[in-house]
Amino acid sequence: MKKRWMVVLLPLVLAACSQGEKEIEGVKSFENKGEHQEGQLKYAQTPPTGGTHNPAWQNCGVYDRALYNEYAVHSLEHGAVWITYQSSLAGDQVAQLKQLADGRTHTLVSPHESQQSPVVVTAWNKQLALNDASDPRIKTFLAKYEQGGDAPEIGASCSGAYNGTV
Template sequence: MELSKNEIERQDRQRALRGKRVKSISLWLIGVAVTAAAVYGLVLWSKKDSANKPGIVIAELGSDHIPDGQRVGEYNSNPPTSGPHYAQPADWGVYEQPLLDERLVHNLEHGGIWLSYRDADDTALTAQLRDIADDYTLKVIMTPRPENDARIAVAAWGRLLKLESFDREQIEDFIGAFINRGPEQTPY
């Protein structure tokens, strides 16, 4: 049985349409595969990048503001690196008295670094930390914090370095890696 010219043209159009569909689906699948590979690569890269930085990652507890005077109770790290905090941060600089965690967490949210030390009577350590803090007019705050479970704690938003002995290089590496890296970018 011989096909009519119209039937042959119709079959040719159907074959061409099927070919276009196959090509379209193939390109779409390739696009999905490339996108998935790129996302997977970025996740691996960010984990590797994070692993090469000083300190440990601390799960973020959000950034809700609470009324001044309200206390949070417990955070998920000591000292805290994120979580509920007061709406007003502390002024940058060196303090000789402890400040409330709820105030200082806001400084971390602004990309600040919090140098804290357990023993306010440790004058040698205080002088060493002050020497580092004095290099920064903004974004670094230093306080004693008797609640620390380490002699020295250096905190950034979602990141914490604990030391039992002074290590200027580690502290400066931490500051360099995390200063101005908080979720709220402010020039002050």
Template sequence: MTWIIAGAVALAVIGLGYLLYLNVRPEPPIEGVVVFPRPSRGHDHTVSYDFGGLPPVGGVHNDTWQNCGIYDEPVEAKHAVHSMEHGAVWVTYAPNLPADQIESLKERARGTSFVLLSPWPDQTSPIALSAWGIQLSVDSADDGRIDRFLEKYIVGPQTPERGATCDRGTGTPTG
């Protein structure tokens, strides 16, 4: 009888240890994520960014952040960068992205705090996801890495100003 109890306790300890391991092991990196050197920070109301290429992932920005949400028109990077400093993920898409893919991105963004979605003129990738100092380019809204990126980087460990807001700034989201 003592052996049975000791065996059951040993199995329980091993099982709990395995569950603990599953919860604390590092998750695998998201393939294709580019980590940039620590972006500079600071406010400058005269700063501006040019469209084209991929959106910035940090740097000097305007004093006012962009309200998070869905935008059908491009937003100014100087405000979006400030939102990323607060923990937002800025999802941008090439204006010629098919309508069904844009709608798929909008569905993901609806009701999700700290997501900013907008077109980015002359973007070199169909879709780009940007967080402070981090970026991922994907070809399709069906790419499973989008959800992983959002889960990991919305107010993620890279966020310089945790606890800051993503509303009461500038802009009126359409969704």
């Protein structure tokens, strides 16, 4: 009798667990695969959400100038979240974004010249475009995707490599 209950309850328990984790409203998903390649590369998304990238990763941290996509994508592969903003974003909003990176080991913050939305948060194969730096979904995105999600090399370093800017 116990074995029968176990078989009946297990699918119910698994279904209840899978319903507990909700998607963040507005997050888009992609299916990029990545490999290492030097040089300037083209990406399907802006900012890129994954794909072929430079063998060196971008050191995580806050930057006042744009980053090379090829290095930042490698950081995404390591489980980083890249917070980007249009250079015209108000200074107080830029300060809010920079503050979000405080104490985080796998977060990049930088301007990105060609994005369409004022603020974009990106992880490996996930992206959320926003109009305002105070949108609470940014913190939720960071909590879910920094060192999480589908990044192929979660736990790999996000320091000790490349720290240049465009």
